Amino acid sequence: MLGLLGFYDELDDRPGRPNGSVRDAVQRIGEPDEADLVAYLDTGHVLLDVMEGGHDVITGSAHRHSLGCSSLVTDGTWLWRQDFPHYVETHHVVLPEAFIEHVRGLNYQMPTLITAQFAPHYNETMPLVGWAAAVPWRSTAAALEPAPRAVTSKAQFDAAMPAQERNRPHGGWTKPRKPRRA
Numbered sequence: 488m489l490g491l492l493g494f495y496d497e498l499d500d501r502p503g504r505p506n507g508s509v510r511d512a513v514q515r516i517g518e519p520d521e522a523d524l525v526a527y528l529d530t531g532h533v534l535l536d537v538m539e540g541g542h543d544v545i546t547g548s549a550h551r552h553s554l555g556c557s558s559l560v561t562d563g564t565w566l567w568r569q570d571f572p573h574y575v576e577t578h579h580v581v582l583p584e585a586f587i588e589h590v591r592g593l594n595y596q597m598p599t600l601i602t603a604q605f606a607p608h609y610n611e612t613m614p615l616v617g618w619a620a621a622v623p624w625r626s627t628a629a630a631l632e633p634a635p636r637a638v639t640s641k642a643q644f645d646a647a648m649p650a651q652e653r654n655r656p657h658g659g660w661t662k663p664r665k666p667r668r669a
Contacts, residue, residue: 493571
């Protein structure tokens, strides 16, 4: 089975998620190599790409992984939601020591995914995270090389947000209603 990261109660409508409450995982400061760990999480292999929008469940604000936030990503050993790097870099959520050692042992480089080795773990794990319909693993490739993905940095996202807010009319995107005739 794959190790699970970031499957918190607040991110799903079913209670009792594998990683408990995100609020219990928040820390004041993160790991000394947190930026490298976040970069590693950002470069994972995307397994399921979900078209949706979400927000930070702690602050309520949009973040750089808001679009497609519950898409699933892996390195072949661990499975996480696409928005998990946001919670690591913003709220410094606790990471399992086994994951930290695993990533440091790989020198923060995403490994190639060997399909024959990965498929049984995928098939066992997906039903546990609510994706039983995605089983069995259907990749025809013998190996999946890490593909470069354009990921907006937190600094880039934060810098773009004030510009977006300036373009939004007060009260939302709709025009105000005309008053009714009396």
